[in-house]
Amino acid sequence: MSKLIYPIVSGRLLLRPVTESDAPSIQAYHSLEEVAKYQFWEPRSEEAVRGEVKKWTTHNQIDGEGELQLAVILKKSGELIGDVFFKITDATARQGTVGYTFNPAFQGKGYATEAANVMLKLGFETFDLHRVFARCDARNVPSWRLMERLGMRREAHFKEHALFKGGWDEEFYYAILQREWRQLTVT
Numbered sequence: 441m442s443k444l445i446y447p448i449v450s451g452r453l454l455l456r457p458v459t460e461s462d463a464p465s466i467q468a469y470h471s472l473e474e475v476a477k478y479q480f481w482e483p484r485s486e487e488a489v490r491g492e493v494k495k496w497t498t499h500n501q502i503d504g505e506g507e508l509q510l511a512v513i514l515k516k517s518g519e520l521i522g523d524v525f526f527k528i529t530d531a532t533a534r535q536g537t538v539g540y541t542f543n544p545a546f547q548g549k550g551y552a553t554e555a556a557n558v559m560l561k562l563g564f565e566t567f568d569l570h571r572v573f574a575r576c577d578a579r580n581v582p583s584w585r586l587m588e589r590l591g592m593r594r595e596a597h598f599k600e601h602a603l604f605k606g607g608w609d610e611e612f613y614y615a616i617l618q619r620e621w622r623q624l625t626v627t
């Protein structure tokens with residue numbers, strides 16, 4: 441597997457491994473109800489964030505089926521504005537998944553789309569994945585709009601297939617194949 445070199449740079453952003461000193465910046469948004477609403481976790485306490493961050497500091501290289509959790513930094517100010525997740529779920533079938541969580545103070549500017557695009561590029565160019573997918577709650581409109589901006593297709597709508605935070609779960613799956621992504625990036 442290729443060794444990743446950090447930071448990974450895009451137009452307005454830097455993506456780099458999470459460090460323990462990032463905990464307060466991450467806590468600032470992981471503690472919010474609106475950020476946790478459609479995640480499999482509740483708003484996180486300082487202690488809970490410190491625990492997550494400690495794990496994430498080691499999630500910066502992939503060897504086989506592993507995962508990345510990277511901090512997203514705004515180039516112009518150096519602020520930590522969000523975090524992105526990437527996981528190779530099946531190394532043999534070359535399948536992977538992405539996720540993203542951003543501070544509401546930095547939403548609505550295309551930063552999450554830009555960071556997720558970096559993860560797709562990583563998945564297809566660096567790790568030669570065949571398909572990248574992502575899931576979201578059907579009510580999480582900003583999340584599925586982002587996936588559609590990336591060129592991902594809605595593959596599934598699971599209706600009332602599980603219980604989530606006290607009610608029925610409605611879930612969308614989106615995906616893009618490497619050849620579809622290459623077609624988009626050349627047009």
Ligand SMILES: CC(C)(COP(=O)(O)OP(=O)(O)OC[C@H]1O[C@@H](n2cnc3c(N)ncnc32)[C@H](O)[C@@H]1OP(=O)(O)O)[C@@H](O)C(=O)NCCC(=O)NCCS
Nearest residue numbers: 475478540541542547548549550551552553575576582583
């Ligand atoms: C999901 C989430 C990351 C989406 O964030 P977002 O800010 O809407 O997404 P982007 O950064 O890509 O910004 C897109 C918006 O910025 C606008 N925008 C402004 N400048 C832009 C630019 N240069 N490029 C692209 N979009 C731009 C777009 O028009 C879009 O606005 P719209 O939705 O009103 O049309 C965010 O809502 C979030 O963190 N939610 C909480 C955590 C969560 O639920 N994560 C997903 C779990 S599945």
